Amino acid sequence: IDPIVMAAKTRVLEGLLPLARMPRVCAIVEQPLDTVKLRLRGTLDEAGRSLLLGHVYTQISMQCQRCLQAVAVQIDADFALAAVHSEQEAALLPDNYEPLLLPLGEDVSLVELIEDEVLLNLPIVARHEVSECAASTKDVSTAADGAADDVYQPFAGLADLLAKRPD
Numbered sequence: 001i002d003p004i005v006m007a008a009k010t011r012v013l014e015g016l017l018p019l020a021r022m023p024r025v026c027a028i029v030e031q032p033l034d035t036v037k038l039r040l041r042g043t044l045d046e047a048g049r050s051l052l053l054g055h056v057y058t059q060i061s062m063q064c065q066r067c068l069q070a071v072a073v074q075i076d077a078d079f080a081l082a083a084v085h086s087e088q089e090a091a092l093l094p095d096n097y098e099p100l101l102l103p104l105g106e107d108v109s110l111v112e113l114i115e116d117e118v119l120l121n122l123p124i125v126a127r128h129e130v131s132e133c134a135a136s137t138k139d140v141s142t143a144a145d146g147a148a149d150d151v152y153q154p155f156a157g158l159a160d161l162l163a164k165r166p167d
Contacts, residue, residue, distance in 0.1 A: 006042025007050035022115040030061035062126035067135035
């Protein structure tokens with residue numbers, strides 16, 4: 001896609017993208033059979049910046065890091081990208097826009113753009129809610145629970161020896 005043309009003509013793209021076309025996401029998910037629902041709208045803001053306003057929605061299966069079973073992770077995120085041609089332009093953007101660095105004369109891959117947004121919205125650690133997880137923390141006992149009474153204390157009798165010592 002060409003973000004500058006999309007913004008100038010206020011074009012809208014809607015549809016489904018299969019996760020199987022996103023290799024970086026496929027490396028993380030349990031089943032790359034899911035799809036990403038997307039909506040991307042080009043527009044110009046009041047300062048004349050070319051913007052891509054988008055929304056991604058998907059539900060993917062990842063591995064829970066507590067119980068190692070599959071956990072459903074929902075991604076439902078909006079994003080606002082402003083087309084820029086240099087790092088200096090990116091530094092001048094308002095905080096509500098993310099820079100989309102465009103090499104001169106090149107288009108942007110729609111799949112890679114959406115893949116980036118999916119990756120940015122994934123949890124750092126995927127896990128079930130505690131009440132739903134197969135690895136319940138109630139069943140886990142620590143070594144300190146049962147072994148606290150059996151700890152060797154080398155100075156336990158020192159007070160008695162000092163009390164018996166003749167002055």
